[in-house]
Amino acid sequence: MVEVVEAALPDKYENMSEWYSEILDRAEIIDIRYGVKGFVVYRPFGMTIMKNIIKLYEEELEKTGHQPFLFPVVIPEKNLRMEKEHIKGFEGEVFWIEKGGYTPLEERLALRPTSETAIYPIYALWFSSYKELPFKGYQTCAVYRYETKATRPLLRGREFLWIETHNLYFTEKEARDQTIEDAEIFYRVTTEKLGIPFIHLKREEYDKFPGAVDTYAFDTLLPDGRVLQIGTTHYLGTNFTKVFNVQVHDEEGKLVNPHSTCYGIGLSRILASILLVHGDEYGAVLPFEIAPIQVAIIPIYKSGYSNEKIDKYCEKIYSELKGQGFKVVFDNSEKTPGEKYYYYDMRGVPFRIEIGPREVDTNKVTVFRRDIRQRKTIPYEKLIEHIQKEARDILRNLREKAEKRLRENIIEVNSKEELIKTYREHGRKIYKVYFCGRKECADEIKEALDGLETRGKPLNLEGEGPCIWCGKPGHICYLAKAY
Amino acid sequence: MVEVVEAALPDKYENMSEWYSEILDRAEIIDIRYGVKGFVVYRPFGMTIMKNIIKLYEEELEKTGHQPFLFPVVIPEKNLRMEKEHIKGFEGEVFWIEKGGYTPLEERLALRPTSETAIYPIYALWFSSYKELPFKGYQTCAVYRYETKATRPLLRGREFLWIETHNLYFTEKEARDQTIEDAEIFYRVTTEKLGIPFIHLKREEYDKFPGAVDTYAFDTLLPDGRVLQIGTTHYLGTNFTKVFNVQVHDEEGKLVNPHSTCYGIGLSRILASILLVHGDEYGAVLPFEIAPIQVAIIPIYKSGYSNEKIDKYCEKIYSELKGQGFKVVFDNSEKTPGEKYYYYDMRGVPFRIEIGPREVDTNKVTVFRRDIRQRKTIPYEKLIEHIQKEARDILRNLREKAEKRLRENIIEVNSKEELIKTYREHGRKIYKVYFCGRKECADEIKEALDGLETRGKPLNLEGEGPCIWCGKPGHICYLAKAY
Numbered sequence: 001m002v003e004v005v006e007a008a009l010p011d012k013y014e015n016m017s018e019w020y021s022e023i024l025d026r027a028e029i030i031d032i033r034y035g036v037k038g039f040v041v042y043r044p045f046g047m048t049i050m051k052n053i054i055k056l057y058e059e060e061l062e063k064t065g066h067q068p069f070l071f072p073v074v075i076p077e078k079n080l081r082m083e084k085e086h087i088k089g090f091e092g093e094v095f096w097i098e099k100g101g102y103t104p105l106e107e108r109l110a111l112r113p114t115s116e117t118a119i120y121p122i123y124a125l126w127f128s129s130y131k132e133l134p135f136k137g138y139q140t141c142a143v144y145r146y147e148t149k150a151t152r153p154l155l156r157g158r159e160f161l162w163i164e165t166h167n168l169y170f171t172e173k174e175a176r177d178q179t180i181e182d183a184e185i186f187y188r189v190t191t192e193k194l195g196i197p198f199i200h201l202k203r204e205e206y207d208k209f210p211g212a213v214d215t216y217a218f219d220t221l222l223p224d225g226r227v228l229q230i231g232t233t234h235y236l237g238t239n240f241t242k243v244f245n246v247q248v249h250d251e252e253g254k255l256v257n258p259h260s261t262c263y264g265i266g267l268s269r270i271l272a273s274i275l276l277v278h279g280d281e282y283g284a285v286l287p288f289e290i291a292p293i294q295v296a297i298i299p300i301y302k303s304g305y306s307n308e309k310i311d312k313y314c315e316k317i318y319s320e321l322k323g324q325g326f327k328v329v330f331d332n333s334e335k336t337p338g339e340k341y342y343y344y345d346m347r348g349v350p351f352r353i354e355i356g357p358r359e360v361d362t363n364k365v366t367v368f369r370r371d372i373r374q375r376k377t378i379p380y381e382k383l384i385e386h387i388q389k390e391a392r393d394i395l396r397n398l399r400e401k402a403e404k405r406l407r408e409n410i411i412e413v414n415s416k417e418e419l420i421k422t423y424r425e426h427g428r429k430i431y432k433v434y435f436c437g438r439k440e441c442a443d444e445i446k447e448a449l450d451g452l453e454t455r456g457k458p459l460n461l462e463g464e465g466p467c468i469w470c471g472k473p474g475h476i477c478y479l480a481k482a483y
Numbered sequence: 484m485v486e487v488v489e490a491a492l493p494d495k496y497e498n499m500s501e502w503y504s505e506i507l508d509r510a511e512i513i514d515i516r517y518g519v520k521g522f523v524v525y526r527p528f529g530m531t532i533m534k535n536i537i538k539l540y541e542e543e544l545e546k547t548g549h550q551p552f553l554f555p556v557v558i559p560e561k562n563l564r565m566e567k568e569h570i571k572g573f574e575g576e577v578f579w580i581e582k583g584g585y586t587p588l589e590e591r592l593a594l595r596p597t598s599e600t601a602i603y604p605i606y607a608l609w610f611s612s613y614k615e616l617p618f619k620g621y622q623t624c625a626v627y628r629y630e631t632k633a634t635r636p637l638l639r640g641r642e643f644l645w646i647e648t649h650n651l652y653f654t655e656k657e658a659r660d661q662t663i664e665d666a667e668i669f670y671r672v673t674t675e676k677l678g679i680p681f682i683h684l685k686r687e688e689y690d691k692f693p694g695a696v697d698t699y700a701f702d703t704l705l706p707d708g709r710v711l712q713i714g715t716t717h718y719l720g721t722n723f724t725k726v727f728n729v730q731v732h733d734e735e736g737k738l739v740n741p742h743s744t745c746y747g748i749g750l751s752r753i754l755a756s757i758l759l760v761h762g763d764e765y766g767a768v769l770p771f772e773i774a775p776i777q778v779a780i781i782p783i784y785k786s787g788y789s790n791e792k793i794d795k796y797c798e799k800i801y802s803e804l805k806g807q808g809f810k811v812v813f814d815n816s817e818k819t820p821g822e823k824y825y826y827y828d829m830r831g832v833p834f835r836i837e838i839g840p841r842e843v844d845t846n847k848v849t850v851f852r853r854d855i856r857q858r859k860t861i862p863y864e865k866l867i868e869h870i871q872k873e874a875r876d877i878l879r880n881l882r883e884k885a886e887k888r889l890r891e892n893i894i895e896v897n898s899k900e901e902l903i904k905t906y907r908e909h910g911r912k913i914y915k916v917y918f919c920g921r922k923e924c925a926d927e928i929k930e931a932l933d934g935l936e937t938r939g940k941p942l943n944l945e946g947e948g949p950c951i952w953c954g955k956p957g958h959i960c961y962l963a964k965a966y
Contacts, residue, residue, distance in 0.1 A: 031605055041605055044550035067527035072642055092584040099579040100629030122514055122524055146583030159555055
């Protein structure tokens with residue numbers, strides 16, 4: 001039985017911006033009223049989701065041999081300035097600390113915009129032999145960038161949460177392989193556990209991370225047709241190890257600079273993606289595994305029938321589910337069932353259990369599944385099995401829907417005219433084209449088509465052809481508008 | 484059998500400072516070479532312990548109804564200035580951000596020294612009715628204080644990790660009760676799970692948290708006889724809710740300011756305490772539950788006996804322990820057994836399993852217990868049961884030893900002369916005295932006795948008597964030197 005009630009939110013495909021503002025507020029994900037541009041407060045419900053997300057990535061990182069560490073939030077100015085490309089990329093967007101108490105500091109300290117320049121000077125102290133490599137380390141933290149563009153909650157903040165890895169390898173091959181493992185790690189959590197598909201791209205030369213040899217990125221598609229970079233991994237060559245004098249002895253005792261990689265998992269943006277990609281006009285829709293509340297039990301009292309009997313039955317269900325380790329609430333507050341439905345729907349609670357006289361008398365349970373908005377009445381004995389099975393099916397459903405939409409929004413165009421015509425007609429999509437790799441062409445495309453950007457070469461597609469813009473030899477490239 | 488080998492470290496009671504520096508380095512807890520005074524790097528081994536510690540406190544906080552949230556690291560200057568006592572207490576030790584990129588900020592931003600002034604303006608937006616209270620929230624984060632005193636790794640840093648709770652209550656009684664629950668939470672983790680005893684004190688008036696009505700603190704005893712504040716909880720009255728205009732409607736619709744508490748769990752200092760209180764001349768001694776490596780299996784090869792046979796037996800043990808969820812390593816690296824012993828001893832690995840020909844041939848296992856440095860050879864089938872039982876016993880042993888030492892270091896003195904004489908004789912101890920509560924006396928005692936401080940009234944002791952210094956009526960108070 002599909003529930004038909006009035007939707008609480010606008011259509012996210014038609015008005016993503018309003019939908020998004022509403023859900024951040026009504027589902028109590030974050031509070032945007034902190035009063036400092038680009039800084040938000042993670043509310044308890046949002047922070048609980050975030051902690052559940054972090055756990056999934058950290059587990060996967062540890063399984064693949066990454067060890068946790070934590071470097072200071074401040075980076076001395078001279079460290080930040082050591083890698084030339086790096087400082088060029090970040091200088092304009094660093095927060096500077098210049099005073100402690102009433103005392104001017106001897107050296108300015110930057111709030112970390114990313115941690116390479118904090119970490120490599122210490123790596124220079126930690127490693128001395130090729131035998132100590134590979135080393136894989138990660139930290140979960142906030143980073144700080146004084147964004148000059150318009151900020152948007154979770155999508156583009158001046159403080160955002162991420163996980164960053166910083167790995168060292170003796171050989172280039174191992175380091176390059178790490179960027180592939182990083183994509184696999186990202187897939188195993190982002191897609192397989194959170195249901196968010198992404199495109200795996202090699203960014204164009206002019207779009208690389210400052211200081212990187214190669215930059216690979218993971219872009220997902222938002223409801224308004226724009227893409228969002230939710231993760232990146234970089235092969236840094238020996239750029240940073242050279243500059244920061246990280247050296248190890250090789251088999252013959254010769255000192256060499258190891259190769260390195262870094263990998264950023266954009267936690268704030270991933271939280272935003274989960275809301276935006278899976279949500280609907282009733283609110284958030286959360287995969288079972290990360291939902292702060294997985295099951296909400298709601299008593300439906302009826303005059304002439306014992307409330308106590310209903311409560312007792314609900315409590316039995318509560319204990320049963322709790323015993324299985326599920327995160328469950330029994331809500332017998334004074335709100336009406338309708339108010340409760342609204343509340344749990346908005347927060348993306350995967351299952352709602354409704355218990356009225358009929359359920360009690362027949363020893364059955366009515367289970368409402370949030371993602372497809374369907375009710376099923378099942379025998380009490382089947383409850384656990386039902387929840388477990390349907391929980392898996394929620395993830396499958398969310399993922400399939402998202403993957404289908406991503407697939408359907410990639411449009412292949414073969415000429416400049418076709419691109420312009422198709423863009424005028426379809427607007428924000430992902431356009432598959434041939435592209436020469438030159439910044440001049442990218443800038444012209446961006447200029448001509450309201451900010452359409454070259455997002456790079458999809459890793460799973462090989463092929464060559466004339467650049468859609470200038471006709472010079474090119475590779476396959478995706479164009480999209482981006483956050 | 485007690486192992487007799489050369490100790491790697493000095494006696495911590497005789498030279499705590501050297502012992503401590505050595506262990507931070509050799510056990511790879513932190514790296515103090517970051518180059519910015521008061522900032523350290525948590526190395527993978529240290530960070531893993533830290534994460535295990537955090538998990539224990541967070542679980543206990545969630546069990547007692549606290550919800551996680553996360554507020555920005557920056558606090559606008561005007562917020563910080565709103566509570567008069569508070570800003571007086573922190574103004575001299577705040578890091579100020581004055582520039583983003585090349586742009587001077589419109590308003591200076593402080594790095595959070597504690598989060599009241601970040602949180603209360605938002606609480607003013609979140610709550611409107613007494614029915615929404617109590618609210619209990621916490622965040623695990625780093626805080627920043629520009630310490631002018633000498634910094635010491637983990638003990639006194641300019642960046643340190645902590646958990647802070649910020650709770651709101653409709654009534655004073657509930658809020659005051661929270662400070663008792665906070666002490667219980669602290670006990671359940673710090674003492675019952677980490678084996679660290681502490682004294683529960685009400686700080687004297689002049690020693691309160693800036694802005695608090697009452698401050699309660701948890702001090703532990705370090706090997707050099709100084710005490711270390713590892714946690715505090717404060718009843719804030721309506722001081723902060725008034726200033727930040729946090730108001731709720733009471734039953735009659737009247738607007739009132741709720742009462743509030745805050746509670747700080749000093750994670751960095753707790754990590755330091757675990758090392759200092761439990762460690763010995765062979766290195767760290769970790770409670771089983773937080774040890775990054777709980778069991779290390781070390782093969783003892785013998786010429787004329789098959790290495791492969793030993794490895795196979797070790798691998799069987801490894802799988803068995805792994806299957807039980809233990810954190811276990813099988814170290815068949817090329818190092819000598821002695822080098823491996825040193826390595827795992829230093830890191831406080833609770834159990835070492837040594838497997839040589841005799842163990843293989845008789846289907847036995849030799850287990851070395853780190854805390855008491857004793858070996859036992861047991862039948863293979865008893866291994867899991869043995870580890871589980873002994874793991875509990877390690878904690879019991881560590882805790883009892885620490886509690887005994889704390890108890891024995893509290894000396895009751897009854898007159899000024901006795902205090903001076905005893906102090907000259909015994910030096911750094913905890914002195915139980917009567918004290919009038921006046922700052923003048925406290926200052927004189929501190930001056931006269933090399934910095935001996937009034938640490939406050941022990942919560943479990945009632946009694947009145949003449950102040951040991953001035954003879955005016957007083958309460959029981961502990962004096963100690965402190966970090």
